[in-house]
Amino acid sequence: MEIKKVFNNNVVLTENGQQQEMVVMGKGLAFQKKVGQPVDIEKIEKKFVLADQGLSDKLADLLVDTPEVYLELSHRILDYAKSQLSYKIDDYLYVALTDHLHFAVSRQKEGIELKNPLVWEIRKYYKNEFQVALKALDFIEEETGVRFPEDEAGLIALHLLNSQLNGDNMDAAIQVTKMVNNILNIVKYHFDMKLDDNSINYERFLTHLRFFAMRFVREETDHVSQTDDFLFEQVKKKYEQAYLCTEKISKYVAKTYDWDISNDEKVYLTLHIHRVTNRQEWTNK
Incomplete structure (x- = not known):
C-alpha cells in the first residue's frame, strides 16, 4: 500500500487490494512523506473507499483549508x-x-x-x-x-x-421538495381534505411524486408515452375527480416548469390520487 496523494499531514490517498482508491487517516500519517512511499499501516486510524475515482482531486482541494x-x-x-x-x-x-x-x-x-x-x-x-x-x-x-x-x-x-x-447540486434537492409540496397542496385543496400521511397509500403516492420530480430534475422527461389510449380513457372516465385533479397538476407543471407530462404519467397520477383520497374523512378548511 503506497501513497498516491498527500492531502495533509494526517490524510493520504492510497489503493486497497482491489485497486480501489481509498482515503486513510491517522495522526502524522503523511508527515514528511511523499507520493510513492509506503503507507505506515500502524498509524491508520480511519479509512474509506472512494468508488468514484474523480473525487480525490476535489477532496484534496477541500482539505487544504x-x-x-x-x-x-x-x-x-x-x-x-x-x-x-x-x-x-x-x-x-x-x-x-x-x-x-x-x-x-x-x-x-x-x-x-x-x-x-x-x-x-x-x-x-x-x-x-x-x-x-x-x-x-x-x-x-x-x-x-x-x-x-x-x-x-x-x-x-x-x-x-x-x-x-x-x-x-443542492438546488436540485430543493426543487424536488418544492415540486412535491406544491403537488400535494393541489390535491389537498382540490378535494378539500387533509391527507392521511400515515397511510400506505400516502407513502406510495409520496414515493411516486418524489421520482416524478426527480425525472424532471434529471431531465428524463422526453420519453414516448406507452399507455394504451383505451386505458387512458377508461381511467379518465372511471376516476373523474382524481383525473380533474391530475389536470390541475399538469397545468401547474406546464406553467411552472414548461413540462408537458405524458398520458401514461397522467394515468399513474390519477390512480395514486384516487387511492390516497378514497375512504378518507372529508374535512372543511
Missing part, C-alpha cells in the same frame, strides 16, 4: 446513513457534506444562524432522511461542541436526498 475532523464527521454520518437508508449514498457526499459541515459550524460559532424555510416539508416528506440528520446533529455536537437546531437537520437531509439525484 478544511480540518480533517469534518471529513471524519462526514464519514461517521454517511456510515450511519448507509445503515438506515435503502438507497446508495453517492460518494460525492464525502466532499459536499464535509464542506457544508465546516461552513455550518464556523458560522454557528460566529453567532450566525440560518433559517431553513423548507424544514417543515423536509421533516414531513423525507422522514427517514430527517431522522438520520437528527442523529447527525448528535454526532456534530459530540465532535465540535456545537448544537444545531432542527433547521440544520433539514439541510443535512437535503444532502442525503441529493444523493439520489446523482450530483452535487
